[in-house]
Amino acid sequence: MKQEPSNEEYNDYVEQVTPKHSCFQNCLWAFLIGGIICTIGEGISQLLQNFWGLGKDDAGSYVSVILVALSVILTGFNLYGSIAKLGGAGALVPITGFANSVAAPCIEYQKEGQVFGIGVKVFTIAGPVILYGIVTSFVLGFIYWIGKMWGWF
Numbered sequence: 001m002k003q004e005p006s007n008e009e010y011n012d013y014v015e016q017v018t019p020k021h022s023c024f025q026n027c028l029w030a031f032l033i034g035g036i037i038c039t040i041g042e043g044i045s046q047l048l049q050n051f052w053g054l055g056k057d058d059a060g061s062y063v064s065v066i067l068v069a070l071s072v073i074l075t076g077f078n079l080y081g082s083i084a085k086l087g088g089a090g091a092l093v094p095i096t097g098f099a100n101s102v103a104a105p106c107i108e109y110q111k112e113g114q115v116f117g118i119g120v121k122v123f124t125i126a127g128p129v130i131l132y133g134i135v136t137s138f139v140l141g142f143i144y145w146i147g148k149m150w151g152w153f
Contacts, residue, residue: 072100
């Protein structure tokens with residue numbers, strides 16, 4: 001009969017198998033990857049403004065669409081996961097990370113069909129973000145509306 005390890009033995013084992021992370025290194029990679037994504041977006045914006053004559057607002061809209069499309073394409077080729085693993089929050093916080101969180105379940109569950117696969121799983125990760133984003137914007141908008149009525153703003 002196998003004997004259960006003591007708490008001390010178990011804690012030693014957990015410490016051995018737990019990966020070691022450097023906070024500084026993680027922050028540096030997040031900064032670099034996030035900066036690269038933003039630089040790509042700014043470069044696309046400058047191209048749209050200078051070569052296609054779009055205004056700043058229109059170029060910003062196109063940049064969002066293009067970055068989402070690039071993120072979905074990279075997710076489809078199974079490359080965005082590697083970028084997100086390296087860059088952490090630097091890759092997950094921008095709009096590209098949101099697009100990845102919607103596209104990844106679609107790709108993963110497509111074999112289960114349109115309704116029970118893609119339809120059910122598409123907003124598994126993004127759903128709470130959308131829900132709480134809408135609720136928060138409603139609450140803040142309501143506070144702003146009350147503040148305008150009372151002359152606070």
